[in-house]
Amino acid sequence: MNYSIESQKMPRYLILLWVLLAGPALLAQVDQELVPLWADGPPSCAPAHETVIEPLNGGRGRKVASVGTPLIDVYLPVNYRHTGTGVVICPGGGYSVQAWDWEGTEMARWFNTQGVAAFVLRYRLPRETEPPCKDQVALADAQRALRLVRSRAEEWGLDPARVGIMGFSAGGHLASTAGTHFDAGDPAAGDPVEQESCRPDFMILMYPVISMDTTIAHMGSRRNLIGDSPSPEQVRTFSNERMVTAETPPTLLIHADDDGGVVPENSVRFYLALRQAGVPAALHIYEKGGHGFAFGEGKGSVEAWRETALAWMRGLGLLTRPE
Numbered sequence: 001m002n003y004s005i006e007s008q009k010m011p012r013y014l015i016l017l018w019v020l021l022a023g024p025a026l027l028a029q030v031d032q033e034l035v036p037l038w039a040d041g042p043p044s045c046a047p048a049h050e051t052v053i054e055p056l057n058g059g060r061g062r063k064v065a066s067v068g069t070p071l072i073d074v075y076l077p078v079n080y081r082h083t084g085t086g087v088v089i090c091p092g093g094g095y096s097v098q099a100w101d102w103e104g105t106e107m108a109r110w111f112n113t114q115g116v117a118a119f120v121l122r123y124r125l126p127r128e129t130e131p132p133c134k135d136q137v138a139l140a141d142a143q144r145a146l147r148l149v150r151s152r153a154e155e156w157g158l159d160p161a162r163v164g165i166m167g168f169s170a171g172g173h174l175a176s177t178a179g180t181h182f183d184a185g186d187p188a189a190g191d192p193v194e195q196e197s198c199r200p201d202f203m204i205l206m207y208p209v210i211s212m213d214t215t216i217a218h219m220g221s222r223r224n225l226i227g228d229s230p231s232p233e234q235v236r237t238f239s240n241e242r243m244v245t246a247e248t249p250p251t252l253l254i255h256a257d258d259d260g261g262v263v264p265e266n267s268v269r270f271y272l273a274l275r276q277a278g279v280p281a282a283l284h285i286y287e288k289g290g291h292g293f294a295f296g297e298g299k300g301s302v303e304a305w306r307e308t309a310l311a312w313m314r315g316l317g318l319l320t321r322p323e
Helices: 012-028 101-113 137-151 170-178 219-226 232-237 265-277 300-315
Strands: 031-036 052-055 062-066 071-076 086-090 117-122 163-168 203-206 251-256 281-286
Touching: 071 101, 071 137, 086 101, 086 137, 086 170, 101 117, 117 137, 137 163, 137 170, 163 170, 170 203, 170 219, 251 265, 251 300, 265 281, 281 300
Parallel strands: 086 117, 086 163, 163 203, 203 251, 251 281
Antiparallel strands: 031 071, 052 062, 071 117
């Protein structure tokens, strides 16, 4: 979304009136850009698909039902609000679809009002991918997104040490996978993007799928990611509570106690693993909210999660504006 004013043809008082009427939309965001993760397509054995975007059930924006070109949708705050912090957002949808607006673009716009740049990730869907790529494509896209954002940090006004990741439901699994499966980049790579680290500097996980343990797993996400008959190694690798180390980034977990889709034991186990590894972490479980509450509007105390998240980010110095 681009705003422009022909200042030579419009009186100043009309410009001021236009700015006031534009309100939060103008102040939140000055640019939007779709950036493919790879200029020539992803280096993967996954078959090509056409991108399909459809209405999300319940009138809550759009969903991505099929992904052709993985990309990031770039939302930048206005300069005077910019904190230098960026976050890659992974919408949920059971690794089958993506709640593009409900858990993606709407979150990006809100982050912009807080001075945080946001990058909504359109990742390839394991559901429409066969082995051996099935369990790899989404993670490859998340890792590439983090590298890409860092590679363009100067252009987008970012501190490359303040690039985090956020995920919802299965997107929370993807985010937590990126936070437990990363590398420092390849200095010898011919592609400058691949020279960058793919470790997120912080994680915000919203009612996340974490484990492939069938006693608590979200079985639809599990099936779409690792199939009906996964190997023990696949189960272990993608049970992210088992992959936490001291290098896992600081993490905020938000869940509802009455979540019947992804039980809160997912967040609890991840929090305990972080705690055992000595990783700074916070866990907030609200009594009610169900699953997929997004902003939580009208759902009681869970609606306060944004203030909780901002306080947590502030504590890490992520909302301090650069001097």
